[in-house]
Amino acid sequence: xxxxxxxAVIKSLLKENVDTIFGYxxxxxxxxxxxxxxxxxxxxxILTRHEQGAIHAAQGYARVSGRTGVCFATSGPGATxxxxxxxxxxxxxxxxxxxxxxxxxxxLGTDAxxxxxxxxxxMPVTKWNHQITNSSEIVEILSKAFYIAGSGRPxxxxxxxxxxxQFSKTKFRYKKCEKIRSYHPYPVLKSEKxxxxxxxINQAKKPLILVGQGVLLSKAENELIKFSxxxxxxxxxxxxxxxxxxxxxxxxxxxxxxxxxxxxxxxxNEADLIIAIGMRFDDRVTGDTTKYAxxxxxxxxxxxxxxxxxxxxxxxxxxxDAKEALIDLNKIVQKNSHEKWINEFRKCDKLxxxxxxxxxxxxxxxxxSMAEVIHKISEFTKxxxxxxxxxxxxxxVASRYYKFKEPNSNITSGGLGTxxxxxxxxxxSKIGNxxxxxxxxxxxxxxxxxxxxxxxxxxxxxxVKILILNNNFLGMVRQWQQLFFDNRYSFTEMKNPNFNKIxxxxxxxxxxxxKREDLDKVIKEFIEYDGPYxxxxxxxxxxxxxxxxxxxxxxxxxxxx
Amino acid sequence: xxxxxxxxxxxxxxxxxxxxxxVLTEDKAGLLNHITIIFNRRKMNINSxxxxxxxxxxxxxxxxVVHSSLESATKVVKQIRKLVDVLAAFLYEEHEIYYQEIAxxxxxxxxxxxxxxxxxxxxxxxxxxILKIEKDHIxxxxxxxxxGTQKLYDELKKFGEILEFARSGxxxxxxxxxxxxxxxxELEKTKSNKLNI
Numbered sequence: 116x117x118x119x120x121x122x123a124v125i126k127s128l129l130k131e132n133v134d135t136i137f138g139y140x141x142x143x144x145x146x147x148x149x150x151x152x153x154x155x156x157x158x159x160x161i162l163t164r165h166e167q168g169a170i171h172a173a174q175g176y177a178r179v180s181g182r183t184g185v186c187f188a189t190s191g192p193g194a195t196x197x198x199x200x201x202x203x204x205x206x207x208x209x210x211x212x213x214x215x216x217x218x219x220x221x222x223l224g225t226d227a228x229x230x231x232x233x234x235x236x237x238m239p240v241t242k243w244n245h246q247i248t249n250s251s252e253i254v255e256i257l258s259k260a261f262y263i264a265g266s267g268r269p270x271x272x273x274x275x276x277x278x279x280x281q282f283s284k285t286k287f288r289y290k291k292c293e294k295i296r297s298y299h300p301y302p303v304l305k306s307e308k309x310x311x312x313x314x315x316i317n318q319a320k321k322p323l324i325l326v327g328q329g330v331l332l333s334k335a336e337n338e339l340i341k342f343s344x345x346x347x348x349x350x351x352x353x354x355x356x357x358x359x360x361x362x363x364x365x366x367x368x369x370x371x372x373x374x375x376x377x378x379x380x381x382x383x384n385e386a387d388l389i390i391a392i393g394m395r396f397d398d399r400v401t402g403d404t405t406k407y408a409x410x411x412x413x414x415x416x417x418x419x420x421x422x423x424x425x426x427x428x429x430x431x432x433x434x435x436d437a438k439e440a441l442i443d444l445n446k447i448v449q450k451n452s453h454e455k456w457i458n459e460f461r462k463c464d465k466l467x468x469x470x471x472x473x474x475x476x477x478x479x480x481x482x483x484s485m486a487e488v489i490h491k492i493s494e495f496t497k498x499x500x501x502x503x504x505x506x507x508x509x510x511x512v513a514s515r516y517y518k519f520k521e522p523n524s525n526i527t528s529g530g531l532g533t534x535x536x537x538x539x540x541x542x543x544s545k546i547g548n549x550x551x552x553x554x555x556x557x558x559x560x561x562x563x564x565x566x567x568x569x570x571x572x573x574x575x576x577x578x579v580k581i582l583i584l585n586n587n588f589l590g591m592v593r594q595w596q597q598l599f600f601d602n603r604y605s606f607t608e609m610k611n612p613n614f615n616k617i618x619x620x621x622x623x624x625x626x627x628x629x630k631r632e633d634l635d636k637v638i639k640e641f642i643e644y645d646g647p648y649x650x651x652x653x654x655x656x657x658x659x660x661x662x663x664x665x666x667x668x669x670x671x672x673x674x675x676x
Numbered sequence: 677x678x679x680x681x682x683x684x685x686x687x688x689x690x691x692x693x694x695x696x697x698x699v700l701t702e703d704k705a706g707l708l709n710h711i712t713i714i715f716n717r718r719k720m721n722i723n724s725x726x727x728x729x730x731x732x733x734x735x736x737x738x739x740x741v742v743h744s745s746l747e748s749a750t751k752v753v754k755q756i757r758k759l760v761d762v763l764a765a766f767l768y769e770e771h772e773i774y775y776q777e778i779a780x781x782x783x784x785x786x787x788x789x790x791x792x793x794x795x796x797x798x799x800x801x802x803x804x805x806i807l808k809i810e811k812d813h814i815x816x817x818x819x820x821x822x823x824g825t826q827k828l829y830d831e832l833k834k835f836g837e838i839l840e841f842a843r844s845g846x847x848x849x850x851x852x853x854x855x856x857x858x859x860x861x862e863l864e865k866t867k868s869n870k871l872n873i
Binding site: 242263296297 | 702
């Protein structure tokens with residue numbers, strides 16, 4: 116029996132076990148929405164308030180669940196509103212399938228109403244995209260879309276479907292895509308590379324493991340811990356790698372990068388071996404690459420061959436899935452310990468604590484500091500919540516002070532640095548993993564970029580906790596202006612609205628927190644409340660995030676003040 | 677001192693040279709755009725580009741010539757290989773390939789009739805071919821390298837104005853004995869990495 120292209124879309128999603136769609140209807144995608152109406156008992160649709168909200172929600176959903184996030188948007192502006200999210204998902208390797216409506220195929224290229232060259236525009240920001248102009252293509256292309264989005268190094272896929280293809284009839288015989296002759300996402304692990312790596316690992320005196328998101332994506336957390344425990348090698352994490360290793364693991368030495376911990380940054384240049392796993396040597400991690408890891412040999416375990424030797428030249432490149440590589444390495448690396456070396460990190464930790472952390476978390480400012488609020492939340496939730504951060508100072512503070520205990524708990528916009536990411540991503544995270552607490556941590560700038568999603572949270576009673584760290588400044592830019600632009604605060608101060616009144620308008624429970632003596636009580640109420648809750652915390656206006664590796668400088672130049 | 681045991685970037689890797697990329701792809705609309713934006717984003721200029729179908733139905737070959745360092749060219753090739761619809765991408769230096777370009781020259785027939793000079797020198801010396809003689813113009817065709825077609829252009833110019841001139845992008849084949857069909861068949865068999873190329 117033939118069905119409409121639109122129905123084929125919905126049935127294909129069901130075949131891919133999609134349980135949630137984030138989307139926003141419009142003219143060119145109406146047939147698909149009409150078909151969806153018959154399946155509301157089988158598939159959940161969340162109507163966001165902006166397409167950017169839909170895609171960030173799909174990203175959050177994907178990142179916590181490991182499944183592909185799905186979103187719908189209409190043609191023209193609906194589709195162009197997805198672009199930021201697509202780029203974000205591409206650079207942070209997040210599997211997302213976006214389905215956009217398109218004007219009827221006979222109107223393509225005519226500047227028709229809400230026509231946009233979505234395929235052209237989204238080309239550089241998708242792992243793959245395709246335009247369907249005939250309903251007979253729908254089944255095959257959608258199965259390809261899910262295969263491509265979720266396999267190898269994951270990424271976003273956009274499928275643009277013309278309105279006539281949505282209407283016209285087609286056969287429905289779904290076959291899950293398992294192979295594409297031009298696409299080979301699973302590298303063959305080469306045993307000689309594993310042997311080469313093991314040799315270097317066994318001889319190293321000061322080795323350091325850099326943990327990237329690849330560890331989480333390949334679900335290699337246990338193998339990684341085993342590797343570190345056999346070899347005794349300390350573990351440091353990138354921003355997106357956070358939560359792959361529990362922060363209280365004895366070999367965990369902290370967070371890398373521009374605002375990371377003192378030890379792992381400084382010791383990068385003392386290490387004689389860097390073992391980078393599922394990470395891509397982002398400039399926020401390396402600083403000046405000519406002065407990075409200057410004494411170290413480099414082993415790079417990476418699934419995407421284009422990342423190998425892209426930024427840092429490797430001595431041993433293991434083009435493989437992190438888990439596979441670690442399983443094989445664990446069989447042959449020698450038992451070892453590097454206690455003296457790890458103790459050097461602990462000395463750095465002590466220095467960092469005395470110079471920065473102690474002051475930050477123990478109330479030495481007049482107003483609350485971001486760090487003490489995060490520290491309190493970390494303690495109260497025992498590090499077991501999913502933390503979704505936006506971009507800026509609060510993001511760095513959350514990454515520094517939240518002590519993650521469980522994997523897939525740190526959802527943030529890392530590569531692209533998209534302000535406005537956290538609120539919608541938190542909704543998606545809660546839907547993707549309803550059993551865990553989800554806390555969105557957002558600045559007063561970022562919240563206003565996607566604040567409309569409070570309506571979505573309210574409508575569907577999505578039980579996310581929203582923490583605004585409010586300093587009435589675009590804090591990170593202000594910090595740079597203070598440090599590198601001679602205190603010239605060019606357009607970074609904000610006269611903000613009353614966030615609590617706004618939240619009242621959305622019928623979401625909320626509170627304003629200003630006084631230190633209320634911190635414990637309010638945080639408890641915030642976390643324990645059964646429902647969405649927005650907490651507007653007024654924090655110190657000109658707090659700086661330290662340590663800091665100044666932009667473009669060597670990691671050795673990390674500043675404690 | 678940095679000890680680099682297994683990988684040593686040679687100084688010559690940073691020398692700007694001519695490289696030819698040969699890219700086998702699925703015949704898919706938009707792929708040309710997808711490939712060229714990879715160069716664009718890295719501010720790498722494409723000196724010559726040719727796209728054509730191959731001996732295999734549904735498979736296209738892109739031949740792209742760039743001036744670049746080996747390092748940049750290698751990175752670009754890796755990015756091209758990453759595209760889902762790309763079957764394979766090869767990077768060649770000049771000595772690793774057979775390559776040709778084709779040039780067409782339109783001259784006024786009057787110049788041609790001035791004597792046998794044009795025919796003798798130009799056609800014979802350069803191995804060019806007269807494609808068409810019309811009442812008012814003639815078309816000369818030459819295949820060869822860019823240097824060769826340019827030399828002919830310069831010589832012809834001495835006889836008078838060249839009405840129009842067009843040169844194709846480079847087409848190239850590797851000097852290795854390899855059969856594309858077999859190569860594609862191997863790709864079809866495997867789910868793992870594109871073959872070691």
